Amino acid sequence: MPKPHIPLEEIRTSVESCRRCPLCEGRTHIVFGEGNPEARVMIVGEAPGKNEDLQGRPFVGAAGKYLDELLAMAELAREDVFIANVLKCRPPGNRDPRPEEIEACTPYLREQTRTISPDFIVTLGNFSTKFILKTDVGITRLHGKLAQAGKFQVFPVYHPAAALYDRSKRTALEEDFATLGRLLAEEA
Template sequence: MEHPHIPLEDLQAQVAACRRCPLCDGRTQTVFGVGNPEARVLIVGEAPGKNEDLQGEPFVGAAGKYLNELLAIAGLSREDVYIANVLKCRPPSNRDPRPEEIQACTPFLREQTRTINPEYIVTLGNFSTKFILKTDVGITRLHGTLQRAGRFKVFPIFHPAAALYDSKKREALENDFATLGELLRGEV
């Protein structure tokens, strides 16, 4: 089965259509899909901020530089992965979305995550973890533990931005990316 690469412009058109949803009034939301569509690893993050919206590139700035370091720990680079920054209703308080918001966005998220056929899905943060695993269990409990979602191996990890201000999360992130590298090399 062929899994087409969806160009960023097409994804942005989907976002423009979704902005008509009444749940999204006054909120920012984006869908980004960039990287290698043949990658073994799909990284599913949360919607980026305004600067990333403007640049059309996920994970820029401090969190992006840190993600590059984390990928190197796993023996990867951005050319080795596909990054899907998924649609997210994002209120000013930046709180977790309500269940009805996740349900409203699910068709867009599902389409984005099916653009490639990865061996592993790495979820960064609560939103993507809860969406992919269809669970209410948070990232604090699930990070670093290999999970299953249908035929996919899912590896939940803290979002790199969370580790910029929390040394415990930084250590956990670096350990989890080291484990990801071991998984990819068949050492675990």
Template sequence: MSSSARHEGVSLEEIRTQVQACHACPLADGRTNVVFGDGDPHARVLIIGEAPGKNEDAQGVPFVGAAGKSLSKLLAIAGLTREEVFIANVLKCRPPGNRNPRAEEIEQCTPFLRDQTRAIDPEFIVTLGNFATKYILKTQVGITQLHGQLQQIGRFKVFPIYHPAAAIYDRKKQAALEEDFATLGELLKK
């Protein structure tokens, strides 16, 4: 089934409306914006990153700053642009200072990500980083073991990759990131 046939009638505004309830959630306290996602709601590829930080909160858009520039360059390796994918955050309302969410906080945000995923209905879900990978795959196995290995979860193909910020702090991960995004590009051609 073609992407346009699967997504007939789904708009970015509809997806935005679905997650506006995040502001009613106590986890949203201190947030300026709901950072729900960005890109093409008809995308074959859904990219799930970590919870938004203060720059994302200020702008209401995921992946801004150095990690955002890095992601754009890595997407180009896969033959993609930010406009051709949909980027979601795992815990869209997590307070900026909360770097270690509790299980019950994660559970509160699960329905919003699930609804977002169903509305977009991607072919591929790319998880960026350890937290997103464990969250989507429901595993305790870390990103170091799983990156670059295609997984099948229900009808979705899940492709774990290091978070782009990892290369900012650990230059050794840059080659792995580039290789994994090149592999993603090859998978998308099939």
């Protein structure tokens, strides 16, 4: 039986009321879900930036091209994964959201993990890693280490955008995606 999948438009409609929440007054607060609803891998990033908002797609521009290269290292393509960008209030300065802001966003991501039900969740960067693993430990200590969150295997890695500016993160990220490819092959 095929897994149920909530189309992006339906998710966007259900999130509209969230835009009127006082926590996100004047902030970007949008969820993206795009890709294969049968995917073994769900990639969870942060809330989309301005280009994503304008184009209505996650991971466009330089970070998107780099993500495509990383997926190829794991012998994957965008058609093989589901990208679920986390809702995140993004005030000026992009500071970490308050606990009550994260809590307000949780149901939307929880719904996506239930409908996609992947074998692995790959978290990109600090925010999504802390969000999924419910931890205060940062990505610098957690990247490349398989963890468990409920029934899901979680694989935290650096965000592709950060790796564009930091060579050490780029090397680590490429090694982590190669490891992801091996993990997927072992579980096939």
